[in-house]
Amino acid sequence: xxxxxxxxxxxxxxxxxxxxxxxxxxxxxxxxPFTLLVAVVLSAQATDKGVNKATKSLFAxxxxxxKMLALGVDGLKSYINTIGLYNTKAKNIMGxxxxxxxxxxxxxxxxxxxxxxxxxxxxxxxNVVLNAAFNEPVIAVDTHIFRxxxxxGLAFGKTPLEVxxxxxxxxxxxxxxxxxxxxxxxxxYICKARKPLCLTxxxxxxxxxxxKETA
DNA sequence: CTCCCGATAT
DNA sequence: ATATCAGGAG
Numbered sequence: 001x002x003x004x005x006x007x008x009x010x011x012x013x014x015x016x017x018x019x020x021x022x023x024x025x026x027x028x029x030x031x032x033p034f035t036l037l038v039a040v041v042l043s044a045q046a047t048d049k050g051v052n053k054a055t056k057s058l059f060a061x062x063x064x065x066x067k068m069l070a071l072g073v074d075g076l077k078s079y080i081n082t083i084g085l086y087n088t089k090a091k092n093i094m095g096x097x098x099x100x101x102x103x104x105x106x107x108x109x110x111x112x113x114x115x116x117x118x119x120x121x122x123x124x125x126x127n128v129v130l131n132a133a134f135n136e137p138v139i140a141v142d143t144h145i146f147r148x149x150x151x152x153g154l155a156f157g158k159t160p161l162e163v164x165x166x167x168x169x170x171x172x173x174x175x176x177x178x179x180x181x182x183x184x185x186x187x188x189y190i191c192k193a194r195k196p197l198c199l200t201x202x203x204x205x206x207x208x209x210x211x212k213e214t215a
Numbered sequence: 216c217t218c219c220c221g222a223t224a225t
Numbered sequence: 226a227t228a229t230c231a232g233g234a235g
Contacts, residue, residue, distance in 0.1 A: 047224095
């Protein structure tokens with residue numbers, strides 16, 4: 001049976017991450033809120049490295065909804081066909097651009113309901129935009145944060161939404177905005193899905209993951 | 216729950 | 226060879 005991190009351990013946990021990386025940045029390439037939104041939609045079940053490779057040339061040509069629409073769905077596909085699930089992503093991005101132009105004057109809406117009403121945008125993507133583009137203290141629970149939370153004992157849950165609600169209650173306000181990036185980066189490079197680097201992990205002292213001696 | 220679906224790490 | 230990657234829609 002796994003145990004939850006104590007409030008004291010949670011504070012230590014983020015103190016450690018803060019000391020190592022005081023100003024954590026996302027690794028998805030973007031130039032404005034619109035390209036951020038598109039990059040996050042493309043990043044579903046894909047590595048950000050692979051997404052960045054495609055978006056570097058795409059965003060040079062199309063950094064607004066209007067310019068994206070001008071490419072046409074097949075033109076867009078020619079840029080992103082190295083990314084998994086690219087057919088549905090291309091369709092969603094075109095629909096998303098139409099809605100941005102028709103309903104929001106080409107701007108990115110700043111509330112979750114409007115964001116989630118865009119094709120291809122669910123709660124996780126909406127939360128990333130709210131956090132990164134509008135500086136709101138929300139946690140977007142992706143595959144990394146879901147795994148890190150359940151492993152370390154930061155928060156347990158069977159679904160991302162369940163984990164998100166618990167994280168919002170358990171993480172002190174002062175860490176909340178940066179916690180999102182810290183947890184994603186920690187999951188990507190240390191608390192990896194396959195071979196977590198427990199022996200050299202900076203937050204080993206606070207972590208409740210069993211079997212970390214053998215990993 | 217299934218489908219979408221290429222690149223990369225192991 | 227297969228698990229995994231800043232998930233979302235039907």
